[in-house]
Amino acid sequence: MAVVTALRPRSIARTETAPRARRTIPPLPAAARPIVWGPTVVALVLVGLAWQAVAxxxxxxLPRLPAVGTAFLADPLLFVSNAWATLQIALLGLVYGFGVAFVLAVLTSEFTLLRRAIMPLASVLNVTPVVALAPGLVVAFGFGMAPKVIVTAIITFFPVLANVSTGLRSVQGPVLDVFHTLQASRLEVLRRLRIPSAMPYTIAALRVTLPLSVVGAVVAEFVAAGSSTGLGTVIKTSAANSQLAQMYAAIGCLALLGVLMLAVITAFERRLLFWHESQQRRR
Structure with a gap:
């Protein structure tokens, strides 16, 4: 028996004596790793300490941070209701601005003459101070929500147009040649190649315009006459009455609103563009 054991190959002996493989623990998601959220927390603490020192x-x-929190807790319904009014204007303006810009981007990518006619006009609109347009919009559309939505749509229009048109025209030549070899129509090339290829550019435009729509809504509430709701109106009224704590509480609500919108588009990007190289690198 001892002779048989001695004649066994070493590999078999090692296999029998090898310990069982340990179960691997799955890695934590990126958001749960201290190396990810730690620097943000440290930066916020430092900003808070600097704020308190200046206040x-x-x-x-500057009011003290506890005073800002007290102003919010004194009447939270005031901030929530006005935040909802601002969010409505921001989302409506974004929908109209994004829709018009996307359609024009598709048309300008397909027709060169149309691109040469529209892009200079869009650039002129982009560099025109939208604050100067607000009084005329109030005269034309009244004191309701329409002028504010139009101002927000104008602010969010050009980033979407520029990004989407670039994405639609950034199709690789060899892939486009394959579609032409298969005798694909212009509509098929647009639907199956150009629009999917432009999705990263479209999401990048949304990452810019979603928070920017909140800025546009607040600017519209500042400059549009007859505005009675919205966080912009709260900020303007609080500043006029020297209520700094209430004013900064409204500004904090605006910042939180922008962060939440950015988080939503980031989650949407990860779900929609899971195949893209940028998402593969994050993993």
Missing amino acids: AGNPYI
């Missing part, structure tokens, strides 16, 4: 010596410039 202690300059109470007429």
Whole structure:
């Protein structure tokens, strides 16, 4: 028996004596790793400490953070209702601005003459101060929501047009040659090749325009006459009455609103563009 054991190959002996493989623990998601959220927390703490230091010596410039929290908790319904009014304007303006810009981007990518006619006009609209257009829009459309939605749509229009048109025209030549070899129609090339290829550019435009729509809504509430709701109106009224704590509480609500919108588009990007190289690198 001892002779048989001695004649066994070493590999078999090692296999029998090898310990069982340990179960591998799946890695934590990126958001749960301290290396990801730790620097953000440290930066927020440092900003809070600097805020408190400045507010202690300059109470007429910055209120203390506890005072801002107290102003919010004193009437949270005021901030929530006005945040909803601002969000409505922002989303409506984004929908109209995005829709018109996307259609024009498709048309300008297909027709060169149309691109040469529209892009200069879009550039002129982009560099025109939208604050100067607001009084005329109020005269034309009244004191309701329409002028604010139009102002927001104008602010969000050009980033979508520029990004989507670039994405539609950035199709690789060899892939386009394959579609031409298969005698694909212009509509098929657009639907099956150009629009999918432009999706990363479209999501990038949304990452810019979603928070920007909140800025556009607040600007519209600042400059549009007859505005009675919205966080922009709360900020304007609080500043006029020297209620700094209430004003910064409204600004904090705007910042939180922008962060939430950015988080939504980031989650949507990861779900929609899971195949793209940028998402593969994040994993």
